[in-house]
Amino acid sequence: MIRFEKVTKRYAGPGKPALDQVTLDIDKGEFVYLVGTSGSGKSTALRLVLRELRPTTGRVHVAGKEINRMAGWKVPRLRRQIGTVFQDFRLLPNKTVAENVAFAQQVIGKSQREINKVVPETLELVGLKDKGDRMPDELSGGEQQRVAIARAFVNRPMILIADEPTGNLDPQTSVGIMNLLGDINETGTTVVMATHDNGIVDQFTKRVIELEHGKVIRDEASGSYGFQH
Amino acid sequence: MQLRYVFTELRTGLRRNLSMHLAVILTLFVSLSLAGVGILIQRQADLAADQLGDELKILVNLCIDDDPSNNPNCAGGEVTAEQQKRIQEEIDGNDEAESSRFVSKEEGFENARDSGQIPESAVSGPNPVITVDSWPAGYWVTLKNPEEADGIISALEGLDGVSVIKDEREALSQIFGIMKVLKYGSWIGSGFLLLAAMLQVTNTIRLAALARRREIGIMRLVGASTLYIALPFLLEALVTAIVGVGLASGALAAFQYWGIEKGLSEHVQFLRPWVDWSDYGASLYGWFPPGILLLGLALTLIPTLLLTRKYVKV
Numbered sequence A: 001m002i003r004f005e006k007v008t009k010r011y012a013g014p015g016k017p018a019l020d021q022v023t024l025d026i027d028k029g030e031f032v033y034l035v036g037t038s039g040s041g042k043s044t045a046l047r048l049v050l051r052e053l054r055p056t057t058g059r060v061h062v063a064g065k066e067i068n069r070m071a072g073w074k075v076p077r078l079r080r081q082i083g084t085v086f087q088d089f090r091l092l093p094n095k096t097v098a099e100n101v102a103f104a105q106q107v108i109g110k111s112q113r114e115i116n117k118v119v120p121e122t123l124e125l126v127g128l129k130d131k132g133d134r135m136p137d138e139l140s141g142g143e144q145q146r147v148a149i150a151r152a153f154v155n156r157p158m159i160l161i162a163d164e165p166t167g168n169l170d171p172q173t174s175v176g177i178m179n180l181l182g183d184i185n186e187t188g189t190t191v192v193m194a195t196h197d198n199g200i201v202d203q204f205t206k207r208v209i210e211l212e213h214g215k216v217i218r219d220e221a222s223g224s225y226g227f228q229h
Numbered sequence B: 001m002q003l004r005y006v007f008t009e010l011r012t013g014l015r016r017n018l019s020m021h022l023a024v025i026l027t028l029f030v031s032l033s034l035a036g037v038g039i040l041i042q043r044q045a046d047l048a049a050d051q052l053g054d055e056l057k058i059l060v061n062l063c064i065d066d067d068p069s070n071n072p073n074c075a076g077g078e079v080t081a082e083q084q085k086r087i088q089e090e091i092d093g094n095d096e097a098e099s100s101r102f103v104s105k106e107e108g109f110e111n112a113r114d115s116g117q118i119p120e121s122a123v124s125g126p127n128p129v130i131t132v133d134s135w136p137a138g139y140w141v142t143l144k145n146p147e148e149a150d151g152i153i154s155a156l157e158g159l160d161g162v163s164v165i166k167d168e169r170e171a172l173s174q175i176f177g178i179m180k181v182l183k184y185g186s187w188i189g190s191g192f193l194l195l196a197a198m199l200q201v202t203n204t205i206r207l208a209a210l211a212r213r214r215e216i217g218i219m220r221l222v223g224a225s226t227l228y229i230a231l232p233f234l235l236e237a238l239v240t241a242i243v244g245v246g247l248a249s250g251a252l253a254a255f256q257y258w259g260i261e262k263g264l265s266e267h268v269q270f271l272r273p274w275v276d277w278s279d280y281g282a283s284l285y286g287w288f289p290p291g292i293l294l295l296g297l298a299l300t301l302i303p304t305l306l307l308t309r310k311y312v313k314v
């Protein structure tokens, strides 16, 4: 589903590359943690998958396509197959919960009929059945992140990318979010989650890929966060 | 494509930047009106040149029977074929003449009637004051250089059969000079204002993109097409362009109706015919010089396209 072949990403300016000859392969339906210290290149790797960035050298394949060579006008189509969740939720403050979720469908041209059907389903899935009419600032952080996940999942993407989705949440709320991501993964969606949260990684055991200075230093099928060297 | 979002955005966008949009519209309105007036003046100058000859021409009238000029050249009455041949030879052989065109009595008479130089009352009725016979034939002589005509004028003045040489270069060059100043003046003024309008459009888009950057970020992430993201911006620009063009075409129509039809054309006879509604149409839809529709659309849509490419790029 996602394959990196000797991917190096160098940002403008001098200094070491953010990713250095990274090769990895993530299958359909997997749940993968991307861990590593701050600045190790986790967000860079995720942005390469979204084609927000292009690799300096190497190749990135997503859903069978080599996306680093993809024409710009095809990028929106690629992104429709990928849902994205961030640490800071990124909800639209002047829209209700349901409108926030519906927005992701409207702007890619889904019909109102489909929206009316799928948005309530998705809100129910994330446990916000009765809160569709609330404004984002009337929700707790955990609930806001659920809205963001609903928005990322409403188009039923093949891949869900989460960049520190529990970074702003307390441990208990984080567990709820992890259960939700687990449910989404159960539906066959590939989940890639960058995180600093050792408690979560140790509690919900999944495949762990650890980066350090832009290099893969560990890739374990069911790893823990604090691998002792 | 579901356009509800686009139109909601268009509405909020227009309202959010109302004062900016009004500024763009007013600037467009004034600059396009000026550009349109410039086009009308240019067309008026062309019409006048067709009718009166331009500043490169002099008119040589030939004698008629009982010539009103009392010129001794006309002592023999109506110009003879012999005399006319001599005159033609003089014109053809003269260094200052570029070319010449013979205007028969009939053609001259018709032209004069069409342009209103002869009042209709003078040619109608049982005993018309002016007839084709009493109208002189002549030559339009085109000069090589508008400043140099003394040689040919003095040579022709001495020839039998030449009654009057109408040298309207001075008067005409003044009129054409004034029209040129007005035309270029309105185009230059319009050019500066159009530049201002373009800068305002750029600013409006910058602000709108800033106000909508969260939405735009999400649209890009969930895979909205670039066109879809850019559409509200383009429609905003289109609306301001259409309103600006609409106001300007109204102003031009008012100018054409009250300024020209009910104004100048009734009082200033010698420049007839005046520009009419087909010229007004050309000032609206023309390609070259571009009419105000083309100008207005180009000046708002092109900067919008360029800028949205920058802000909305996937």
Ligand SMILES: Nc1ncnc2c1ncn2[C@@H]1O[C@H](COP(=O)(O)OP(=O)(O)OP(=O)(O)O)[C@@H](O)[C@H]1O
Pocket: A011, A012, A017, A018, A036, A037, A038, A039, A040, A041, A042, A043, A044, A045
């Ligand atoms: N837009 C950018 N321009 C220049 N350098 C960048 C840019 N984004 C990231 N970097 C650099 O690339 C390296 C990797 O950054 P990245 O954001 O991928 O790390 P990260 O693992 O996500 O860190 P964190 O855990 O703090 O989010 C860092 O050294 C960072 O300074």
Ligand SMILES: [Mg+2]
Pocket: A042, A043, A044, A163
């Ligand atoms: Mg990061």
